[in-house]
Every structure is written in C-alpha cells, then in structure tokens.
Amino acid sequence: MLAYTMENACMSAITPSLVLDYLAALRRLPHSELEVIAKEGHAEGLPIVDPQTGALLHTLARTAGAKRVLEIGTGSGYQAAVLAYLGAEVTTIERNGSLAGEARERLLRLGFDSVRVIDGDGTEGYPAGAPYQAILVAAAAPRVPPPLIGQLADGGRLVMPVGDRYRQDLELIYKIGKETSKHFLDPCQFIPLVGKHGWPGPK
Helix, strand or coil: CCCCCHHHCCHHHCCHHHHHHHHHHHHHCCHHHHHHHHHHHHHCCCCCCCHHHHHHHHHHHCCCCCCEEEEECCCCCHHHHHHHHCCCEEEEEECCHHHHHHHHHHHHHCCCCCCEEEECCHHHCCHHHCCEEEEEECCEECCCCHHHHHCEEEEEEEEEEEECCCCEEEEEEEEECCEEEEEEEEEECCCECECCCCECCCC
16 A cells, blocks of 8 residues: 555646546445445455545546556455446456455445456456556556556556565556656555566465
8 A cells, every 4th residue: 555645645647636536436436335345355454545545546547537447456346346436347456366256256246247356467467358548556566567568558557656665656657659658756655566577476
C-alpha cells in the first residue's frame, strides 16, 4: 500500500475534478457488497486500499471510461469490484492461488461475475485480454515489467511503484503508438511484486 496520503501526492499529475469524480462514483457503489469484501479481506489479513489512495491510482490511470483494465494484485477483490462497477471489463491477476480462488468466489457471490480473476504471475500480464486502456499494479518492482508495457493499448496508461524493496517512486507510463513516456511521481512504499519480471519469491 501507499505510504503517503493524497495531500502529499504529486497533484500536478491529476486534477481535483478527476479526484472528485472518482470519490463521487465510489459513493454510488453498492456499499453492502463492498463492505462484505472489505470485511472478509480484513479477516484474512489483506490490505484494502483506502479511498484517497484509490482515487489517486484510478485518476492517474484514467480508469473512468476505460474499456479494458488489467489489475495486478487482486487481494480481496475490492478494487476489481470498484472497477467493474465503474463499467470496465476487468482482468485481475493474483499469484497466490488460494487468494485468487477466494476472490473469484467472493466476486461471483456478490454479483461481480464479469470480473476475470487469473491465478498466475502478474508480471507477465494476461495477453489473452489485451490490449488494456489502463493497467494498475498494486505492488513494487525494480522496473516496469516489459510484458505489461506490451499489453497497453495505444493511448493507454500504466501506474505502478518502481524502486527497491523499501522505497519506490510511483510511475505513470503513457503509450502512444509504439512509443512510451515515463513520468515520475512522489516517493511511496508498496509490498514487493513477486514474479519473473519482479522480485524473486521465497525459496
């Protein structure tokens, strides 16, 4: 999770209206279902992204209006549910097979049956669902995984923390045609992204 709040995030990268739009949409969500996801996630010790951090990530990636969104790090399924309710075709990847199964069952039970939950290496992305207009990565890697950049649509955005295990910078990647541009935002701290193009897992 992020180690800073919205107040000291890089506000030049987003506009207040986008944040307010996201927070307004969040208030319209079916909170009974989201509360179940949050409650069950907390019971399992899974972090839930707070609304301000969620607003930052979603507005940076311009998920509102995105047709296809890829999320790396399913966790409880909370953010996938938010994305689905906002109208996106969501693919979410979780490397922990048991967590992926629990999130899949939870989302189906609560009516989010359009969310595709994949059990696998998030650093490889999911080519079968590409291209994606937005990619959100909820864990930090030494560099942006090349497969994820390759799966971005023309005009797409990727948001993820990049750095070492203890300190990272939030990065925003734009893709125009075959070219990409990189924007460094404020320092942050997320859990490690484990996988082929991230950090090695426990031995």
